[in-house]
Amino acid sequence: MRHNLHVSVGGTVEKTFTFPSVGTGSINMCASVVRKGFEPGHPIEVDCFIWNESSLDVTPRVTLYQTQVYMCGERHKAVDVALTEALVGQVVKGSAEGMESFLLVIPDGLPLSFKSGLITVKYFAHLTLDIPYAIDLHINLPIVITTKGALEAI
Template sequence: MFQETIKDFNINFNALNENNSISQGDLMTGHISFVLTKATKIDSIAMALTGRANVHWSTGGGGSRKRRRSRTHYSAKLDFFKFKSVIVHSNNAVGGMQLQPGRHVYPFTCQLPHGDFPSTFRGVNGHILYSLTVSIHRCWRMAKDFVTELNFVNHIDTNLPELQAPLSGSNTMSLCCMWCSSGPITMTASIVKKAFVPGETVNIVCEFSNASSQTTTPKVTLQQKQVFYTNNKVNKKMVSKNLASVTGRPVEAHASRVHAGIALAIPAAAPLTISNCSIIEVDYIIKVSLSTRLSANLTVLFPIVLCDAPVSAQPPLYL
């Protein structure tokens, strides 16, 4: 069998950056290598560069076979591009070319297309994948495929003012008990910019006033929202996940103007924000909350963007 004839197949890339990622318009270079255990005739060695998105989820159904048959399934596919090229081609019209036993190495070059393509992503109900497939074709035989996944990154323009601008918000509430209400609980929070990179630490500056008779506890949470759509966004499935959280020091009862800084580390493996795909969206929110017993939390929400390059905060308007 051909699986026993070809050994140690590798697809090697010349890294373009320290993250070994690629982006639109990049020129990829590298080589393939493999070992043949015996002389083999081949017609050609070809490669295909693809980018696509898929989503799938189901609703209804349950334990029994009859109920499982009643499930409704939703799915969608989206192809960004597919390009094919030939690495090696036989000049012999009949029978192909003969490769001798031993190691074989062939260089390749491929150009990624220009376009606004989303970053690589694997989610609960869908994924965005980019891959390079190398196929060895033999006369009257099925081609043998070797596939490697690529880490594609969509570069966001980090010079956009809205990504560099600080965000702030405030909220207030009063606790009610029977016919009386407490003094107000007030929270003001701010962050220095809107865009961050995975692995970066977000410093949240807070001011709390607690005129109630209860102790309150601040907490900061990084929430990820994944939304999956069918074509034309007729149906959708949303999944929310908490990726990180930090609890601050309690704010005592009857405390006024308590200042606190809370540092939240964004996980280094967090996927980048995706807003340029019609069937998959990935968004992030930093949620700052004050919790009290027997009452809903007081919250301030900051929508943020995760991108691949560091973003500088806007300088203050005055020195």
């Protein structure tokens, strides 16, 4: 498990437009973090690459979320909480490329990531690409919040 804390995490999403009234062309977004494990109070650098081959202007943003899952037998309830305000990037014009590096700071005092038979606490960096007049693109990058000792124990 400890080796997983230093593994990079990434994701890619794509959308193609075929309706001239909304826009035409395609949009690709790729996002990554250099490692999965972090400790409270430290920043997470999230890199976001956008290839906008459409006629629309798009805007990336990122937010840190916590998911709490409560379990009882076969039943469960998940609660998502935004821990940071959305960091909004620069507008990427139609038929252009863009790269944005966001610096999300993990708030101090958060519970560590953990999983038990009754409750699970996990975190993710949620990237959204705002696309006017269309459904936005989303990428969730899992983040593990742990202790400094666990990060150095490799």
